[in-house]
Amino acid sequence: MKKEGLIEDKSGNSTPMESTGSFYAQRIAHRKPGLELDPPFPETVMIELTNGCNHACVFCTNPRMSRAVSHLPIELFTSFITEAVSLGVKEAGFYTTGEPFMTPNLDEFVKIATDAGVAYTYITTNGSLATPDKLERLIRAGIKSIKFSINAGLRESYKLVHGSDDFERVLENVRWRADYRKANGTNLRLLGSCVLTRLTENEKELHRATFGPYLDDILYVCAGPQASQSLLEAQLVTPSYNKIKFPAEGTRAPCFMLWSRVHLTAEGYLSLCCVDYNNNLVYARVDDGKPLMEHWHNAIVTEMRKRHLSQELKGTLCHNCFYGGTDPYVPISDLGRTTRTQPARVLKKGPDLQTRISKISEMVQQQG
Secondary structure: OOHHHEEOOOOOOOOOEEEOOOHHHHHHHOOOOOOOOOOOOOOEEEEOOEOOOOOOOOOOOHHHOOOOOOEOOHHHHHHHHHHHHHOOOOEEEOOOOOOHHHOOOHHHHHHHHHHHOOOEEEEEEOOOOOOHHHHHHHHHHOOOEEEEEOOOOOHHHHHHHHOOOOHHHHHHHHHHHHHHHHHHOOOOEEEEEEEEOOOOOOOHHHHHHHHHHHOOEEEEEEOOOOOOOOHHHHHHHOOOOOOOOOOOOOOOOOOOHHHHEEEEOOOOEEEOOOOOOOOOOEEEEOOOOOOHHHHHOOHHHHHHHHHHHHOOOOOOHHHHHHHOOOOOOOOOOOOOHHHOOOOOOOOOOOOOHHHHHHHHHHHHHHHO
């Protein structure tokens, strides 16, 4: 990868990133926290249609999540997005902790957002369930951007990383979408991402050669700790050149998400974070009869903005995200506590998650 592909994330993320185009660099450059305690309602919302996933990537917290699998009721979403647009929302991303194509009527959610006035709708998917018929329905519903998360350049390493033998299927789906765009002249943006591990760090050029012809921009990022929820796993599988490190206590800039995005969970909660896998950062429930703006300025989220600005974050997931470690923390509210009853996913095929992590770790040790 050429040096000009390196991306600087001024929001404080230290994980190395680079891309093949300019889209990601421009998006990441806009990640800036605010200073006010009562900011205007954000222009971007992220929707967790489900926290379930049909893959179990070695670097991801999803397979170890203790929440029960939930699916966002379409009526709740309709009410939420209609009010959000009235407050100025212009973008809606249909993913956070799960796989959006596990929602059979994904296209209906996108159409509701489009009809409500959302200008830019987008998703991230592993692509294995993104069949041509589903993609075409999604396009007709008004989706503006699709990002394929493909975390290896070879079929065998893909199986180890993802826990599913879907490499060829994903490639076929990506090719179909690119051919469809060319044949129909649509303006849909096609993107890719690849989380690099020690197993795949030397597959980057092969990955780009395989998927680059079909995608407008591909982001390459080293496996990271996901708010320290997967810190131990990341330390085992991250590329050899990536030394996971954190800034000194009290030196990190506040997280931009508390000022720039609203995250709706599959249960109908509002969370501060897109990787809040176990609802530790939930601050409101959207169907409690209160206006969205009131939720955005409620006492819980206002207190967290104060704590981010003063760097007094000990005892929260945010502290571990900023400064690493696995220090004990408690949820910022009692909301969402009853959902933690069973694992989000049990692997039904292929080697189990820990076996795959151990295998990659053994490869690391053998390579020296």
